[in-house]
Amino acid sequence: MRASDPSPGRRGHGWVVRVGGPLVVFVLITAGWYALxxxxxxxxxxxxxxxxxxxxxxxxxxxxxxxxxxASWVTTRTALIGLGVAFAIGALLAVAMARAQWVERALYPYVILLQTVPILAIVPVIGFWFGYELGARVIVCVIVALFPLIINPLHGLRGVDRRLHDLFDLAGASRWARLWKLQVPNALPHVFVGLQSAAGLSVVGAIVGDYYFGRGEIGLGLLLARYSSRLQSAAMLAAVLAACLIGLVAFWVFGALGRRIVGRWSEAWGA
Structure with missing residues (x-):
C-alpha cells in the first residue's frame, strides 16, 4: 500500500460521512414533511x-x-440537447475571450447580462418566433445554462500560473500549443464545475419552457401545469420529485466524470 493511500479506517469513515450525512438529512426532511x-x-x-x-x-x-x-424522457432529452449546445457555444466563447482581450471586453458585459435575463418574460416571445416544440425549448435551456459554461472555463483558461507560461515561452511554444497543452488542461476542472451547475439549470430551463409554452410535446413542465389545474397535488409533487431526480442524476454524472478525468491531478476533484 502506498503511503498516500488512505487507511481502511479512514476509507470507512469517509463512506459513513458521504452516505450517513445525506441519509440523516433525508430522514429529517421526511419527518418534517409528515409533521406539516x-x-x-x-x-x-x-x-x-x-x-x-x-x-x-x-x-x-x-x-x-x-x-x-x-414526460421525464421529453424533459431529459430537451435538457441534454440544450446543455450540449450551450457547452459548445460556451467553450468557443471562453477560448475566444481568453485568447484576445478585446473579445473579452466586448463580450463580457453581455455574458453577465445572461444572468439577468427575465427568462419567464421572454419565453412567450421565444414561442412566438420559434414555435413551441423542441427547438424553442432548447433555446430556453441554452439561455439559462450558458453563463456557467462561459465563466468557469474562462477562469480556468486565464488562471494558469505565470511561471508555467514562462516555461512555455522558454520552449518557444506556439499560441496553439500553449492553449491545448497548458490552458485547456488547467481549465478542465473548472469546465466540470460549470457542467455540474449548467446541467441542473438546463433541466430547469426545459421545465420552464414546457410549462409556459403550454403546448407541444408533453414534458414535466406541461404535466405539472395539468396536475395543478386538476388539483392533483400528490401527482404534481411526484412530478416535482421526478424533475429533482433528473437534476440530481445529471449533477452526479458530471461529478463522476470530473473525478474520473481530472481527479488524478486536480486537488479540487481528487477527493
Missing amino acids: SYLVLAPDQRFLLPPPHEVLAAGVSEPVRGELLA
Whole structure:
C-alpha cells in the first residue's frame, strides 16, 4: 500500500460521512414533511401537502406512472440537447475571450447580462418566433445554462500560473500549443464545475419552457401545469420529485466524470 493511500479506517469513515450525512438529512426532511401534513394542516387542507407515502403511491399508480416516465424522457432529452449546445457555444466563447482581450471586453458585459435575463418574460416571445416544440425549448435551456459554461472555463483558461507560461515561452511554444497543452488542461476542472451547475439549470430551463409554452410535446413542465389545474397535488409533487431526480442524476454524472478525468491531478476533484 502506498503511503498516500488512505487507511481502511479512514476509507470507512469517509463512506459513513458521504452516505450517513445525506441519509440523516433525508430522514429529517421526511419527518418534517409528515409533521406539516398531519400536525399543521387540518384533514380538509391536507391536499395542499399530501404526505410522502401518498405522493409515492400517486407516482407509481397508473396512468400517472406512464405519464411521468414519458414526460421525464421529453424533459431529459430537451435538457441534454440544450446543455450540449450551450457547452459548445460556451467553450468557443471562453477560448475566444481568453485568447484576445478585446473579445473579452466586448463580450463580457453581455455574458453577465445572461444572468439577468427575465427568462419567464421572454419565453412567450421565444414561442412566438420559434414555435413551441423542441427547438424553442432548447433555446430556453441554452439561455439559462450558458453563463456557467462561459465563466468557469474562462477562469480556468486565464488562471494558469505565470511561471508555467514562462516555461512555455522558454520552449518557444506556439499560441496553439500553449492553449491545448497548458490552458485547456488547467481549465478542465473548472469546465466540470460549470457542467455540474449548467446541467441542473438546463433541466430547469426545459421545465420552464414546457410549462409556459403550454403546448407541444408533453414534458414535466406541461404535466405539472395539468396536475395543478386538476388539483392533483400528490401527482404534481411526484412530478416535482421526478424533475429533482433528473437534476440530481445529471449533477452526479458530471461529478463522476470530473473525478474520473481530472481527479488524478486536480486537488479540487481528487477527493
